[in-house]
Amino acid sequence: MIxxxxxxxxxxxxxxxxxxxxxxxxxxxxxxxxxxxREGFEKTKISGNFYMDEEFPGCPYCGAMDFIQCGCKKLTCYDEGIAECGWCGNKSKPVAGEQFEFTSGDY
Ligand SMILES: [Zn+2]
Ligand SMILES: [Zn+2]
Structure with missing residues (x-):
């Protein structure tokens, strides 16, 4: 996933x-x-429940351990406060739960 x-x-x-x-x-x-x-991440299709392995390092840039999925279906790291999409700039309230959905071509 990207x-x-x-x-x-x-x-x-x-x-x-x-x-x-x-x-x-x-x-x-x-x-x-x-x-x-180029590596074909955009072909991935995954949906359902997400959880983190205890080894999961979080965001490699800022270390945030949470993620939000915007209405544009893209993921942005998140820790606290207002969630802002790193792709389209949309600001939204974080959605509770770990329910994401990705379909082919969304990336
Ligand atoms: Zn980050
Ligand atoms: Zn967005």
């Missing part, structure tokens, strides 16, 4: 793993936006 840091507006990738309980976020790493599209 996300942006709300502080630095930089792109990073999140590795997820399918497990019994849902999708587990296992790793986050800095990535170039162009490289991300």
């Amino acid at each position: 996300a942006k840091c709300r502080n630095s507006k930089k792109t990073f990738g999140i590795r997820v793993e399918r497990r019994d309980e849902g999708w587990c976020l296992t790793w986050a790493f800095k990535i170039d936006e162009k490289m991300a599209s």
Whole structure:
């Protein structure tokens, strides 16, 4: 999955793993936006429950451990206060729960 840091507006990738309980976020790493599209992240289709592995390092830029999904379906890191989408700039209240949905081509 691809996300942006709300502080630095930089792109990073999140590795997820399918497990019994849902999708587990296992790793986050800095990535170039162009490289991300070349690697085919946009073809990913995942939806349902998300939770973090205890090893999950959080946002590689600012260390935030939470994420929000904007109406534009893109992920931005989040810690507290008003959630601002790093992609379209939309400000929204954080949605409770860990329910995200991604469909092919949304990236
Ligand atoms: Zn961040
Ligand atoms: Zn947005």
